[in-house]
Amino acid sequence: MTSFFRTTLIAAAALTAGAAFAQSTGKIKVGLMLPATGTYAALGVAIENGFKLFVAEQGGKLGGREVEYVKVDDESDPAKATDNVNKLVKRDNVDVLVGSVHSGVAMAMAKVAKDTGTLLIVPNAGADAVTGAMCAPNIFRSSFSNWQPGYAMGEVVAKKGLKTVVTITWKYAAGDESVRGFKDAFEKAGGKVTKELSLPFPNVEFQALLTEIAAAKPDAVYTFFSGGGAVKFVKDYAAAGLKGKIPLYGAFVTDGTLEAQGADAEGIFSTLHYADNLNNPRDKAFRLAYAKTYKLQPDVFAVQGYDAAQILGVGLVAVKGDTSKKAEFAAAVEKAKIDSPRGAFTLSKAHNPVQDIYLRKVVGMENQVVSIASKSLADPARGCKM
Numbered sequence: 480m481t482s483f484f485r486t487t488l489i490a491a492a493a494l495t496a497g498a499a500f501a502q503s504t505g506k507i508k509v510g511l512m513l514p515a516t517g518t519y520a521a522l523g524v525a526i527e528n529g530f531k532l533f534v535a536e537q538g539g540k541l542g543g544r545e546v547e548y549v550k551v552d553d554e555s556d557p558a559k560a561t562d563n564v565n566k567l568v569k570r571d572n573v574d575v576l577v578g579s580v581h582s583g584v585a586m587a588m589a590k591v592a593k594d595t596g597t598l599l600i601v602p603n604a605g606a607d608a609v610t611g612a613m614c615a616p617n618i619f620r621s622s623f624s625n626w627q628p629g630y631a632m633g634e635v636v637a638k639k640g641l642k643t644v645v646t647i648t649w650k651y652a653a654g655d656e657s658v659r660g661f662k663d664a665f666e667k668a669g670g671k672v673t674k675e676l677s678l679p680f681p682n683v684e685f686q687a688l689l690t691e692i693a694a695a696k697p698d699a700v701y702t703f704f705s706g707g708g709a710v711k712f713v714k715d716y717a718a719a720g721l722k723g724k725i726p727l728y729g730a731f732v733t734d735g736t737l738e739a740q741g742a743d744a745e746g747i748f749s750t751l752h753y754a755d756n757l758n759n760p761r762d763k764a765f766r767l768a769y770a771k772t773y774k775l776q777p778d779v780f781a782v783q784g785y786d787a788a789q790i791l792g793v794g795l796v797a798v799k800g801d802t803s804k805k806a807e808f809a810a811a812v813e814k815a816k817i818d819s820p821r822g823a824f825t826l827s828k829a830h831n832p833v834q835d836i837y838l839r840k841v842v843g844m845e846n847q848v849v850s851i852a853s854k855s856l857a858d859p860a861r862g863c864k865m
């Protein structure tokens with residue numbers, strides 16, 4: 480071998496080693512794909528705040544690597560989602576994707592994550608498929624599946640002895656799957672969903688549908704709305720004279736929205752994996768730190784963002800910051816108990832939280848715990864082969 484070739488080979492080897500070293504020691508690039516505009520904008524802010532709070536508590540580093548952020552406003556628009564996520568993966572070369580709020584957007588992210596092998600942590604969107612048919616070793620969720628709170632509420636409403644329910648929601652994966660979870664449990668227990676009402680996301684012209692509910696006179700109504708749409712729905716429900724006449728049960732309809740809903744939200748029951756008065760030491764510390772940092776009260780979305788960062792942290796510590804070690808990353812997260820403000824949880828084999836679902840009631844300006852509606856509830860992970 481000539482000395483020229485020897486030198487070139489040594490230089491190439493040094494370059495490769497250098498790249499691997501940079502991969503596990505340079506800054507880690509987190510692609511935050513969340514809504515900054517539209518009906519879910521406030522949810523995106525809370526998730527980002529929560530995520531950054533946990534990272535700040537670790538001194539700005541996870542697994543020894545300083546965290547840097549690249550952000551995209553996904554507008555909760557599934558039609559733009561593939562382009563948006565490809566920008567993060569191909570143009571910005573992010574090491575990990577964190578997003579999103581909207582189920583349709585998250586499914587596009589999961590597809591790209593699956594195709595490219597990029598790590599994805601979903602900090603809200605409940606699309607059942609993300610930890611169902613689309614499940615993958617590199618896809619994780621810190622939130623819930625749409626089925627989970629719906630199923631828990633179906634059992635609650637049946638136990639109250641209510642027999643007929645009308646459902647009302649947005650016509651897309653989140654609404655459809657929330658209603659399906661509710662119906663699964665409620666009808667198994669002998670109840671009947673007599674009518675399924677819906678309108679396209681993110682429309683808020685509820686009037687004609689509220690008139691239908693008044694005419695149908697069911698024992699109760701089950702609903703999924705969230706963000707700005709949930710504020711308007713709860714106000715319109717009261718204005719239509721239905722509050723106090725036909726009890727309203729739901730998921731997410733009173734989260735992050737209570738100040739804007741005011742007295743119209745009082746007394747509404749909902750099921751979710753978080754509440755405002757859990758009073759465990761972990762939650763107290765989290766709420767204090769969040770309020771101090773952001774001058775805002777945290778909500779379920781902030782918790783999910785915080786826990787997305789915790790999941791990333793567990794994985795990165797195990798691989799010493801080297802995101803190319805996908806199998807070791809997944810093995811560490813699968814074994815971990817995530818010390819969440821909601822109460823500790825583990826991830827299922829499909830990488831969805833196995834968690835307590837609380838029955839909550841709005842009292843004053845809080846979603847207060849009434850009881851545990853469903854203990855350690857696991858999503859059925861339909862279609863997941865992993």
Ligand code: PHB
Nearest residue numbers: 581582604605653705731
């Ligand atoms: C969803 O699209 O999956 C979704 C959006 C907002 C929520 C919950 C779920 O509050």
